[in-house]
Amino acid sequence: MNESSHANAALIAIDWGTSSLRGFLMDGAGRVLEERASPHGIQNLPMPGIAGFEAAFAAVCGDWLGNRPALPVVACGMVGSAQGWKEAPYAACPADASALAAQAVKVPTGLGGSMLIAPGVKQDAPGVMPDVMRGEEIQIAGALALHPELADRARIVLPGTHSKWAVIAESRITGFATHMTGEVFALLSRHSILSRLMPEHAAPNAAACQAAFAQGVAAAQDSGGGDLLHAMFATRTLGLLGHLPHEVLRDYLSGLLIGHELVAGLRGAAGAGLVLIGDPGLCARYAEALALLDVSPAAVLPNTAPEGLFRFARAAGVIRLEGDTR
Amino acid sequence: MNESSHANAALIAIDWGTSSLRGFLMDGAGRVLEERASPHGIQNLPMPGIAGFEAAFAAVCGDWLGNRPALPVVACGMVGSAQGWKEAPYAACPADASALAAQAVKVPTGLGGSMLIAPGVKQDAPGVMPDVMRGEEIQIAGALALHPELADRARIVLPGTHSKWAVIAESRITGFATHMTGEVFALLSRHSILSRLMPEHAAPNAAACQAAFAQGVAAAQDSGGGDLLHAMFATRTLGLLGHLPHEVLRDYLSGLLIGHELVAGLRGAAGAGLVLIGDPGLCARYAEALALLDVSPAAVLPNTAPEGLFRFARAAGVIRLEGDTR
Incomplete structure (x- = not known):
């Protein structure tokens, strides 16, 4: 990146999770000017305590702030958890970018300014199963900023x-x-009895792996998703009895688990457009499983955290576009 | 045990699993005269190979055979698997004690005689999910020998x-x-994100634990068992949001998983008497969960392997009762 592109810098946006930190230098229109990654997730800081957060932050963003110390800084993810730099308690559903902005917390960066941390979101109403997210709410805000046509009604899936x-x-x-x-896939394929038949270093036959994945999805669909503790054992039996070669059992299990997730997930908000967000390889696997269930995603998006953090920064009033009311 | 009881010995019966070996000296009416346990399961032998099986067998049964070298010896469990002393290939469903006897295999014990190993059972017909068992088929034979009234129609559950x-x-x-x-309970409660909120050494409040277990069973029942991958995460959320104290989360998860098993399992063969076989503590937990689903077991039995091995020995003709036709 050259100096001229940096002259447009208007925001530093940070996606700070458990195992990594990603920093984005953005201009006033929400374009990413420069992106940096660091392994210093909140459980992997260079030193314990506040000093660890400050050091990790300075290593990624110090020079960005060097000539522009007043650049606003926003962040999302586990950095706002009880184990993070400063806790940003969960905002309750229903929640949008304004609700996130209203419950954001500020922490001094150690470089003279402060960082505004977005809260997570909780679902905690009577009659529904309680749940929490932290980080994904920002990706969702980014997806809705990129695709305003989805904002009215949609299902967003982050595999x-x-x-x-x-x-x-x-x-x-x-x-x-x-x-x-x-x-669950990681636990079963590494540590359970099912792992015993799975070769460590298989030379995979792509077509056979894809067929086994599809067979797993079909098994989840056939059972209506209601027998997972039983169905997963068939991964072993299919190998033991010679119905599937051992080198495709991992794909069968993957299809079975993703299939169970889809069968359960698709029961809610049927008919609303479905959007996948995340790692392109994993999203492709989910799209493949969805196709077997006759569902086509309305959109498949890579990480939308930068767009979401920009939307959050606008909602919080730390940067303004023409026409913003706050 | 004194010598006079041993004078009646008619059979040595061995339940030989992955992690342990249990030997039973039985009389001609199927009564256990003496029982011995050894840690030498097939994955924990005193030395590798055939010599390991011979040594483990001799340590448990050598003196029983000392004065009665012609005593018949039968065994069940993983000793007959591909990793066992000698493989006894699975008998296909439908299977009874005669079918097990017909597919039994013989192996020299190293003490002059031989051991007759029962096969496992496989379900491997088109249109049903394939499955295998090895050892449980003998416990089932034992339960039916003890409770002939169940033999016509029953569901047998071995938790x-x-x-x-x-x-x-x-x-x-x-x-x-x-x-x-x-x-799955062991993996989730020890190695997953759910384990993080579970105290290692809780001072449990029995009533609170029981209530959390019941709440887990109810969650499985309410969902119809179709959302396990989602429902298990609530174990964390209920703790995080303060709805359940951390020291009962393990019981909630236990209730949820057992509940999911029961909801799925009870769909089959509805109306048939249900029998629990196994560790009394675990069977009590299953009976507690079943009661919450308005199901009462017709019987709860401890390990019925000795009775099953005796039944198998009769079917194989290695011992005879008056009236046996073979």
């Missing part, structure tokens, strides 16, 4: 270790559900 | 790391399903 399914109505997150799909 | 649900008709196992409830 991952803990997949989130959010229902959107009138630009607000009205409800959501976390599915532990990625973590 | 555990891998719970088995078997459907019995006309004394035969006509179908079954494995649920990975115990293993």
Whole structure:
């Protein structure tokens, strides 16, 4: 990046999670001028305590602030958790960017200015299963900023270790559900009896792996998603009895778990446009499973945290576009 | 045990699993004269290979055979798996004690005689999810020997790391399903994000734990068992948001998982008498969950492997009761 592009800098936006930190230098129109990544997630700081947060922040953003110490700084993610730099208590559903801005907290950066941290969102009303998210609400805000046509009514799915399914109505997150799909897959494929038949270093046959994945999705669909503790054991039996080669069992299990998530998730807000956000490879896998269930995503977006942080910064009034009312 | 009781010995019966070996010296009426346990399961032998099996066997049964070298020896469990002493390939459903006897395999014990190993059972027909069991089929044979009134029609549940649900008709196992409830509980409560809120050494309040267990069962029932990947995350959220004290989250998760197993399992063979077999503490927990679903077990039995091995020995003709036709 050259100096001339940096002259437009208007915002520093930080996506600060458990295992990594990503910093974005943005201009006044929400374009990313420069992006940096650091391994200093909140559970991997260079030193303990506040000093660790300050050092990690300075390493990524220090020179950005060097000549422009007044640049506003916003952040989202686990940095605002009870284990973070400063806790930003959850905003309650229904929540939009304004609600996030209203519950944001400020912390001194150690470089003379302050950082505005977005809260997570909680679902905590009688009669629904309680749930929490922290970080995904900003990605959702980014998706709605990029695709205003979805804001009226949509389902947004963020696949991952803990997949989130959010229902959107009138630009607000009205409800959501976390599915532990990625973590359960990791536990079962590494530490359970199912892992014993899975070769460590398979030379995969792509077509066979894809077929096994589809078979797993179909098994979830056939059962209506109601027998996961039983269905997962079939991963072993299909291998033991010679119905599937061992090198595709990992894909079968992946299809089964993603299929169970989809069958459960698709029960809510049927008919609303479905948006996938996240790692392109993982989103492609979800799109593949959705296609087997005759569902086409309305959009598939990569990480929308920068756009979401920009939207949050506007809602909080730390930067303004022409026409912004606050 | 004194010598006079041993004079009646007619059979050595061995339940030989992955992590332990239990030997039973039985008389000609199927009564246990003496019982011994050893930690030498097939994955924990005193030395590798055949010599390890021979040594483990001799340590437990050597003196029983010393004065009666012709005593018949039967065994069940993982000792007959591909990783066992000698593989006894699975018998197909529907299977009864005669089918097990017909597919038993013999291996020299190293002490001059031989051991007859029962096969496991497989469900491997088109249109049903394939499944396998090894060891439980003998416990089921034992339960039917003890309770002949169940043999016509029953559901037998063996709770555990891998719970088995078997459907019995006309004394035969006509179908079954494995649920990975115990293993998933262990993985989630020890290694997942859910474990972080669970205190290592809680001073449990028994009433609060029981209430949390019941709440988990109710959550499974309310959802119809179709959202496990989502529902399990609520274990964390209920703690985070202060709805459940951290020291009862383990019981909530236990209730949720057992509840999901029961909701799925009870869909099959409705109306048939339900029998629980296994560790009394675990069976009590299952009976408690069943009561919350308005189901009363017809019987709760401890380990019925000795009775099952005796039944198997009779079916194989290695011992005879008056009236046996073979």
